Amino acid sequence: MSIVHTKIPEVIQLEPQVFGDDRGFFFEAYNHQRFTQQIGIVTNFVQDNHSCSKQNVLRGLHYQIQQPQGKLIRAIVGSIFDVAVDIRKSSPTFGKWVGYELSAKNKRLLWIPPGFAHGFLALSELAEVLYKTTDYYVPQSDRTILWNDPDLGIDWPLSGPPILSAKDQAGKSFRTAEVFD
Template sequence: MQILNTSLSDVKLLQPKRFSDERGWFAEVFNSSVFEQGALPSRFVQDNQSYSRQGVLRGLHYQVQQQQGKLVRAVSGHIWDVAVDLRRNSPEFGKWAGFHLTAEEGNMLWIPEGFAHGFLVLSAAAEVLYKTTNFYAPGAERCVRWDDATLAIEWPLGTLARQPIVSGKDAAGSLLQDAELPAV
């Protein structure tokens, strides 16, 4: 597995090696030894999976307590996955990075605690699976608006026939300047 640096120093792109033949392919997507050697967490406590139609935009979610690091991958379809650094003391505070994650390529994204996470479905549908380092705490969940002008995230909206489909909760998210931030 390759562990690649990204424009955000603590966010990593992972590319599992695939072994292919006429039957299909095989890939090892998690190995605690490899993660430990790459200075990534090797203990995850929860797996989450979502199914979304094209144009669904989920996020930007994070937790102020019981923060979660996330290992994200598309198990079907194609998404534009975004991480935003919300750590007040970070030199990268408020910066974002976006990545195409596809089931076809099998790439994954490591997003540490203290980051907001969201994604936009670009294919007809997508299933997203992510492992977390902490349990979900509904009362600690917060959301920064996906379209916050101060973040200026370059969502690939031009690939869609309409505006993104956003939940009411996500549409009511805070602007970064008003958000309650994680204590990292």
């Protein structure tokens, strides 16, 4: 697995070694030993999530103020534009974001550690996303930052108006959001 460093050092894009032939392909999406020894991230995943979104569905920017979750994300059907926003006040990259296309075709994964808000936009007609988390979902701790917050200035590759949940429409501005110290 090769490591692609992003503009935010803690957010890491991973490119697995894919073995393919006329029968199809195989790759190792996660290996605890390699994740800790090769990448240097020691964590314990406790939950797997699977979402399905139609084109232009935008989910996020989500995080938990208590029991923050690290996430290892990949698209298994279609493609998404995946975004991580640093919401750690003490970080030199506080308020900065990175975004990358993850797709069934490129098979890339994105590691987003605890302390970040996360969101994605479905680019394809249908996108299925699998992600592992380092802590359990706690509804009362769940927070949302507006996807189009002007202070963040995320350049979403929209092909039309985004399709948003009520929760995402009611997100807080970055300036008023609860963040990590």
